[in-house]
Amino acid sequence: MGWSVAQNGEKEMSNGQNGAELRLVTPGMAIGPLAGKRVGSGAIAQNDTIIATRLGWTKEFNNTVSVDPINSAYMPRSGDLIVAVVAEVRNNLWFMNINGPFQGLLPMSLAPWKVEFGAARQHMGIGDVVLARVQEVDECHNVVLTMKGVGLRRLNQGTVVNVPINHIDRLRGEGNATVQRLRDASDTRIIIGENGRVWIDGDAEGTAWARKAVALTEASGHKTTFEAELSALEQNAPKKGDA
């Protein structure tokens, strides 16, 4: 099974990911010979062969072979902007659901308010949604969040939509072009969390349209027909794209 052998679902690599074809692989499948290439995420080297460890699309970029998984859990990285939900409140910290395997911890020292010991509940309770940033992640997956920073705050209004992690880039588009288009067309504020949660805020009509557009981007963002589909949807947009 060499590099040039086409498998089911072979596709052309998009611009900017030069060097190889996209190919659907399953765990254990040989992607190709190691031959001086570096092994990226979703693959391992075994007996001079690169083996896929996840179900996904192979990618070669800068001599590094990796697999873009089709499904994956959110694994937080330092600096990620996320939409988190308060899961537990203690006297001096909050445990946040970050849509990943582990809860994140927001200590009162990293909250945007001056919080007295025992007064954490007065600022945020269970179920409150916040825009936060991942401060640090250690090797045991302890996640510390921060709300100190520009724009980080409690989200008191709007709605949150879940999107699979691997569709986030698709929703964002090249240089945030797609999400900006959705914002303009629906006259809503849209914030995409790296953890697969999208916050949408606007009037009812705009929010409903934006949800529809997010669903369309999620389903068809990779297809050549996406542009036409989105343009058709924009005809029914509250602002009809003239914002």
Added chain:
Amino acid sequence: MGGYGDVQLLRDDGLRLDGRKIDEMRPVAIEAGVLPAADGSAMVTHGLNVAVAAVYGPMEAHPRKIQRQDRAVIDVRYNMAPFSTSDRIRPGYNRRSREISKVTAEALESVVLVERYPRSKIRVEIEILAAEAGTRCVGITAAAVALADAGIPMRDLIVGVASGKVEDTVVLDLDKAEDNYGQADLPVGILPNTGEIAFLQMDGDLSPDEFNLAMEYNFKAAAEIHEIMVDALKRRYEGGEN
């Protein structure tokens, strides 16, 4: 097993009671992504066996005492539905399901890259909806497809398959009568790409030659099932990157 020597399991023409050759497998069909609420799922139909596997996680392992600081734990729950056999099965965990859950978890741990998720748990639920011998193998196959569907990193898929001995003849993939009245049963979990064995049990007696032949049959069947597994996973996402 082996206590009913007067039951005829091979026909005079050398075929088995259901018309299969001695090295022929029952028909297998696999579908991935059958349960929308699960992170990954699969349904495997193998002969008259029907198994559904669902994978949830990785998630934080609770209670904390089960956490491993350097790896994830795989929590498998194998269960046979009360209606899966002709005699109703009493619902709930029993000695057999506990044993199969344990050996399945150990087999899956050898292929899943558990070190990627310290302190976490990957929950695998295997429900046997219809049983006709070889359910542990069908459960392992379903779990492997569900794990791959959930995006859990694995170094290979794992295929569950069994051979056995009836009327002093080694046969592949025992059906219910052969399982009940045969002389031996050899279920294995095979990693098809590397040829490694992740799980092996043997019930009854096989000579070394019979054992080797049974393993040869198992490897041949594993390669066939593996193709069906890969096809099921690809079929789920065919039509473009999803």
